[in-house]
Every structure is written in structure tokens, then in C-alpha cells.
Amino acid sequence: MVLGVASRLLELPFIDRAQSVRAMARYPDRAWPDFPLFLQGVREHTKPGDTIAVIVPAMNWDGGYSYAYYRASYFLTGREVLPLVTADNARVQKNFLAAKYIAVFGVGLRVPADIVWREGRGALLRLRQR
């Protein structure tokens, strides 16, 4: 019974864990491995209390937006991350207008905005008409 519960654990000291370490480190962001780095950049270019909305290629809740929103909330603590899509896939336009910054990752956005910071596949925008 003990072995049944913990058999896979018992192998850990005897295997090359480097592969497991890499796999587990990538696991949360396996779809977009560069997303955490982008969020880290957004964090460095914003201040506590700022409101930020996130735009990603998947603007469907279960199709990837929930991941992006939750992950952004985790990396951008202290700021207020506003969702642009709800769990039932309704768009929340007012959050787009209310956010001080728009963090855009993996897509282009054609709106009048100033680019605050840009790197890799992402950019931090500040909308012009306030």
C-alpha cells in the first residue's frame, strides 16, 4: 500500500531530475513560455495602484484568457488587473476604457496609444483619449 501511494516519488533521488525540473518550471506557461517574462517587464514599468488590462491572442475565457488573466494577476500584484472577458465570454469594454495601461501580448492593437515599453511579443500601451 505504501509503495502504491509513493512509488513514483521513490524514484526521484535515482533519476536525472534536470529534465523534470525543466518540465515543471515550464509547466504553468507551456502555451506561452515568454508570457511571464513579459509580465515581469510590465511590472517593472508600472506602479502599485495602476490599473492594467491584458490583451492576448486567446480572448476566449477557457481558450486561454483565464490563464492570461490569472497569471497577470499573480505577476502584477499591487496593480489592479482588469479582465476584458468574463467567464461566460462576454466582453467588458468598460475595463478597456478604465485601465490606465493596456498590456498587449502576441497580437497587434490598432488604437491611438503611446507605447510605454515594448519587448519581444509584447508591449505596454497607454491609451491617448482619456
Add this chain to the structure above:
Amino acid sequence: MTATLVAILSLAVLGIPIALAVDRRARGPLLIGTAFLYGSGTMYFVLLTLSIAHIRWTLISVTIASLIVFCVAALIARRQSDDVASQQTKLHLLDLVTLFTIVCYTLYATLAPLWEWDFWAIWGLKARTFLEIDGIDWRFLESRWNTFTHPDYPLLVPLNYDFVALLNGGWSDRWMGLTCVAWAVALALVARSLAARETTPFFAALLAMLVAALGFSRYVGLAEGALIAFGGAGVLFVRAALLDDDDVSWRHAALMLGFAANCKNEGLALLVAVTIAVVATSWSRAPVRLRKLAPAYLLAAPWLILRAAHTLPTDIVEGSAISRLLVRLPHAHQILMFLAEELTKPWFWIAILIGILLAPARRRERFTYLVTAIQCVFYVAVYFITPNGLRWHVLSSWPRLTAQIAVPITFAVFLMLANSLLAEEDAPHAEAGFDEY
């Protein structure tokens, strides 16, 4: 890693006088195991109290508050009589195997920064958010956009992470998995010590190994590890209290169950399940025994009051729970079949069931069986009223829930079987308390 290790050690040291105030006889595994659990639970209340008092969490404020608790507990412990015989646990070679499994779990829990979705969407997110303002961010919890974090969940685990982060001088989730190891080890030590009172060192060591394995939550970073530890220890202490009618075990039980209620809502349900089981198994003495459980409710109360005061929503009761129940009741057999199909480690549960049927002295363990059964009923009842998709809810929670209740029932069944293999004189307490219920 150093900061996390120092945090774990600090919690254990903070808990030592508390454990001794509860049980002056505690030594060895029991003292170490309960000390860490009390330290962890106390740190939650220290940070909660500071936050309510609008005192910012800093290393200094937390240290001063902890020292006050430490000194008060030490004074209480010193006042207690010294002439009680201390409890010694004889070690066995098998304990080395348990130690090896702990090393294995430590390697697993620290493979990478905590990777579980629910860590960075619930438990870790809250801890990291609170750390930003050095206190509980009620505005964050009350925000309609943050209902995904389950704002109603109690905060023992996030606030323990905050303590680690305070010692670390900032947020880092790289080594926080070590706290899950510490909770599992603490439970194994408690189980080892309690088992040693009832069986031989060999079987006690074997059981501790099993309990350790069951306490190794694969959901590292979530509150499961803490809940399994506090809840498991709480139920085991109630069991011991019922068998020996021992006030010390009642005190341990009440405190552990109170802390379990501050880990997750399932911990609160466990407290209710234990209360019902105590009443059902000792009807004539129930009022006296329920009074002994009162501290658990006192510990659970602050969070319940705070979450009501801040109107933090509970997702499972939103909308009309009754109408969802009525819609699903006609499909009860399908739902139960689905739960049976999705049972993780079915052979483990079949072994437990066979053990219950085979073992003599089943009556002796009826409290543990009843608690497990009632808690299962609570779990299943939630599936009947959940506003989430039933299939998704079951798949995402059922393996975790069944893991939460595995330790006490395994402990009881194992001891029954082990003691039935031993001659009566080799099995201390084997039948003690049989009629005491």
C-alpha cells in the same frame, strides 16, 4: 531556500511552548510535530491580528507579536506540573525508510517554482497580494473581478507564505514547497507518536511511513497539505481522546481542528463532521465532550465573522442551490457512479474497505469511520448544488478531496489489522476504551 528553512524552524520554535502548554508530557516526535503545527497556526493568527489592528507586517512587528505569544505560552507551560511522566517513542529502523520518503517528497516539492494553477490563482496570489501592502488586502478580496480567487477561503496558508516572504525580504515562490513538506512531516510525527501508544514500534513505524506518504500532497502550494496535516492530526487526537478520555488529547484535538477550519472550507466541514460523530458515538456524554471541542469553534470564528463582515462570496451557494439540487437529485445514481469511476487510487480505497470488513473490534473505530463517512457526504452534497459544471467540478476536486480524508481512516484500519496480528500483551491499549464511548 534558507529563508524558507529558517521560517519553518522559527514556526517550530514558536510552537514548542504552545505544545508544552497544551501537553506538558509531550516529547520527541509528538513535541516536534505538534510544535510546528501550532507555530504555523499561531503565525496565521499573529498576522491576522496585526492586519485587523492596522499594524503593518514587518519582521519587527511580527517578531514582537510572536515573542509575546511565545512568552505567554512558556509561562502557562511552566505553571503546569512537572511530575507527569513524559511520553517516549521508541524509534525503529523502519523510521529511516520514512525519512527517505520525506527526502523524496522534498525533491518533488522543490523541483521548480510552485507550478500549480491554484497556487498562482488562489493561495500564492493572495499571499503575494497581501505582501504588497503588508496586511490583508480586503479591497482585493472584495473586488468583483477577483471572485476567481475564492475570497471566502480562510487564510492560514497564504499568511504562512507571507511569513516566509517576510523572512525572505520579498516574494519568491521557488522554495515555498518546503512548507508543504513540513506540514506532512509534522503529521507523520504526530501519527508516529499516537500509533506508538497503541502498537509495537515496528507497526507504529510502518504506519507513520504510510501516513507520511498520504500526507505528501501532490498539489504542492495548495492548502491541501496543511488541511491534511491539521485535519488529520485533529481527528487522530479526537480518536485518542475518545479512547482514553484524556483531556490533553481533547485540547490537541480542538486546536488542530480549529486550525484546520482556517485552512479551507473543507476544514470547517470537518469540524462539523467531527462534532456530529462525537455526538453520535457518545450520546450520553456528548455535552461534556462538545465543551471540550469548543476551542475549535473559537478558532474558526474570527474568519467566519470577517468574511461575513466583508461579504466575501461563497461560489457554491450563489444563485439557487435548492433548484440545482432538485435538478440533479433524479440523476443521483449517475453522479455517484461518476464519482466511483473517477476515484483516484481505487485499489487503496478497496484495501481500506476490505480492512474494515476483515478487522475485529470495528466498533472501537466507529468514530473515525463516521467522521470519514460524514465528510464524504458533505463532499458529495456540494457536487449536487455546485453552480459549476458538475463534470469539471468533480474532475478538478474529487482526487484532492479524497486525499484529504485518507489519513485518519487508514490509521484506524491499519491499527486494527496490526493489533489483530499481535498477541494481546504486545498491543498496548488494543481494546482499551472499547466500551468507553
